[in-house]
Amino acid sequence: MTSFSDLKITRQYQNALEELGFEKPTPIQIKAIPAIRSGQHVIGIAQTGTGKTAAYLLPIFHKIGYAKGTAARCIIIVPSKELVVQLVEQVTELTPYTDIRYVGIYGGVGRKAQAKAIHEGADIIISTPRRLLELYEKEHIQLNKVETMVLDEADRMMDMGFRGQINAILEVVPTKKQNLLFSATFSARVEELSWNFMDFPVKIEITPEATPVETVEQVRYDVPNFLSKIRLLQHLLADEESFHRIIVFVKTKKTANAVFNALSFIASEQKRLIHSNKGQNTRINAFKDFKEGKIRIMISTDVMARGIDIKDISHVINFDVPTVYEDYVHRIGRTGRAFRTGAAITFVTKADKYHVKKIEEKIRMFIPNRLIPESVEITETPFHENQEMERAIDQQKIKDDPNFKGAFHEKKSYKSKIKQKKTKRPPKYTGKTNSGYISKTKKVKRSSKKGRHKK
DSSP, X not given: OOSTGGGTOOHHHHHHHHHHTOOSOOHHHHHHHHHHHTTOOEEEEOOTTSOHHHHHXXXXXXXXXXXXXXXXXEEEEOSSHHHHHHHHHHHHHHOTTSOOOEEEEOTTSOHHHHHHHHHTOXXXXXXXXXXXXXXXXXXXXXXTTOOEEEEESHHHHHHTTOHHHHHHHXXXXXXXXXXXXXXXXXXXXXXXXXXXXXXXOEEEESSOTTOOOTTEEEEEEEOOSHHHHHHHHHHHHTOTTTOSSEEXXXXXXXXXXXXXXXXXXXXXXXXXXXXXXXXXXXXXXXXXXXHTTSOSEEEEOGGGSSSOOOTTOOEEEESSOOSXXXXXXXXXXXXXXXXXXXXXXXXXXXXXXXXXXXXXXXXXXXXXXOOOOTTSOOOOOOHHHHHHHHHHHHHHHHHHOTTOOOTTOOOOOHHHHHHXXXXXXXXXXXXEETTEXXXXXXXXXXXXXXXXXXX
């Protein structure tokens, strides 16, 4: 099969695909579309950027056919608000010649308007798990006509703690329906989840789990500390011609703010910041501006690591090494999409080398080391930062060898020592003797008059 017509995709969708510049189906689409159209439950595993979304959308469109009634016939559940926005855009691009109705819903905005749009008629609902349950429980949206349910980026939903919400959704939708699960990785938790709602699914695995995109060049820099990482990042981003669209991934919101402020030499209209503390409108607008090419640099926590489809990202920079090793694959998969080339750069401190080794084992590849340019200023590591890294290294060694006792093994505090001494003291004493105290078990004869002893 070399074309969408071979997959029996109807003309209105072929026209939309041609306008978007897609000439040939990808491997995941070639295998998944026929299986989904035949009504089978499908688990699709493919490396990021290979067309997983269209692999399930196109057969769902054919199944729905045209707008009918008011109740939703398909729900698609994704882990984040950004993915809801992106998926709505993809549905819009693929359905200009049909009357299929769709609604994207997520938290952070009013429920009433979203519920109204669904009550007026929606064939497809695209939602985050929690908001879908809220609308069902409080706004009484109808889910008893659902014929197809899709869990996209299911492993990410497990990581984000949505297992309970997904199980609750499974309780309120019809048992008899087609179930689809798509992801770049297939962890044990996701496999266990699939057992709860999929009977005899077809598993389509295009590449081995956790395989990075072949078109992404991966390199690493060994950097001693935070400030040196900032200096190196500033040096790289100064090359605007090569680094024309970049995502900088960091571990925490605090680091994200620090990196954003450190790039003061770059105009504010060229950079944006996304993390969970940012307001909903701020996050959505930043994502849209970056996707449309209005801004050059996006600094983000792992909220943008999965499923985000933005063309022509030249570089992904891992300012912090992820400790969830599957996230490395998702991060670098933001570049090199749709078989384009891209580059992934990772900054590695001495405390990160353990994680890099584990990542290399996971992806079955060696990440080559590149020397820091001489023009980059390397600063001395502050005492407290060095202590933190040494503690992290100790914890890594203890994880591999529980009997290991490092320089920073747990010591008893002064208060705990005092508490221990108090618990070990002898029982309470009452009477006095010339030598000190006597046990309360000994009796001392006393006169009825205070202070007089009998002889």
